[in-house]
Amino acid sequence: MSESLIQTSLLPWQQTQFQRLQVLQSNNRLAHAWLLAGKPGIGKLAFAQHFARQLLCRKATSHGPCGTCQDCHLFAAGTHPDLQLLQPETRQLKIELIREAIAFAQNTSQRGGAKVIIINPAESMNINAANALLKILEEPPAQTFLLLVSEQPGLLLLTLRSRCQRLDFPSPPAAQALAWLQQQPDADTSAVFHLQLAQGAPLRALALMRAGTEQAFGALIQNLEALANGETTPVQAAKKCEETGIAACIDYQLLGVSGLLAVLQGGVELPVAALTPLLARCNQVAGTGMIRRLHDYYQSLVKARKTAMATNNANPLLMLEALFSEWSRVTAFNRARSS
Ligand SMILES: [Zn+2]
Incomplete structure (x- = not known):
């Protein structure tokens, strides 16, 4: 009973x-x-x-x-x-x-x-x-x-x-964390994706999976693409991401950028398929300092995450706008080259 x-x-x-x-x-x-x-x-x-x-x-x-x-x-x-x-x-x-x-x-x-x-x-x-x-x-x-x-x-x-x-x-070993996650009642095929997104933390991965994060992640990556293509402005992009929340927005970008860096530097496979178009853009300008600029952007994200967590009165919209402006600059060279 x-x-x-x-x-x-x-x-x-x-x-x-x-x-x-x-x-x-x-x-x-x-x-x-x-x-x-x-x-x-x-x-x-x-x-x-x-x-x-x-x-x-x-x-x-x-x-x-x-x-x-x-x-x-x-x-x-x-x-x-x-x-x-x-x-x-x-x-x-x-x-x-x-x-x-x-x-x-x-x-x-x-x-x-x-x-x-x-x-x-x-x-x-x-x-x-x-x-x-x-x-x-x-x-x-x-x-x-x-x-x-x-x-x-x-x-x-x-x-x-x-x-x-x-x-x-x-942190638990990846295989053990994944096995546990896949056994949970709401588990679906996105378990691997969510475990990566949660940086190996299984309970966080489960919460993200239940919240249906995969869609929000895809939307954010589309935003980054649009910014790289000059099709949207940092203000518009930040507005679109408002609902997702600043912490999740930064986490998704941390995963996205670290995934891109891993591929560009080490030739490993992309962690999530949604990053394919961004990788293509980065590859167009390989050897032009893209890796260094991605590194710098990653550091900005880490800093922004700390600020977002530590302060009560951080303005999430302004923080996102600042990050997206920087992302636009990171990819600006790319845009000049390809257009
Ligand atoms: Zn007892």
Whole structure:
């Protein structure tokens, strides 16, 4: 019946990390605070939740939580009283939530076992929130475990980081990621494309696949072509891409440009067929500094992505216009030659 709801959610590429924590736990040597670090879209939060369930289940084994006890049922229903999952509604985690978490940590466990706090992402705490959290880390209450999930651990307070054990999550091997992605209920033939687009991050690839990204990617590449051909302006092109969102627009271009560079430099195959017309244009001017100019454009994209992620008030339309202007310049020589 509800059995399937509470099956383990450990991802196939997380066995090593799970075993490391599980062995420490079974020897009563598990540190009370962990920093789960790795790039976005590889399942760090899923891992944190799975391990929280492992800590709360009193019949857990080295294979994972039992899935049938009262604690497992409460967990599956999302109502376990000794678990707190803190996530920001917008970009910043409110200090009130951290204060609640501190009170939660100091209170006795309601079910008589462990208590677990998950913060995702840890970098969403502002300095006041992080300082407040230090209280728990400095005087950790018994049987209370803190799992901090982070894409950018470098942004965390050093005093916070130094009080956590770090658990790294590298990207899964490509074959394993693809096999997993192809097994998902909504998987289709675009799995390979989306895994490339997500730069090997399987959960991100799945989200992109479900969002039907392939079409939006194709539309963006058409825009880049039109700009290279002088058939549209940066302002018009940016307007067309507004709906797709700045982050996705930059990601698609990063994939597109890195794909073109790989082909031009290394003679490898194009990662996605939609890039064929752009490659043809680049090939028309091979040996005219196209590779260097593509490299420069790639760096601009990387910089723009950081800005788009880091600031609240970045104007996405203006950023896209600036990028597309640069793209027009990158391909301008090309246009002069061929027309
Ligand atoms: Zn259980």
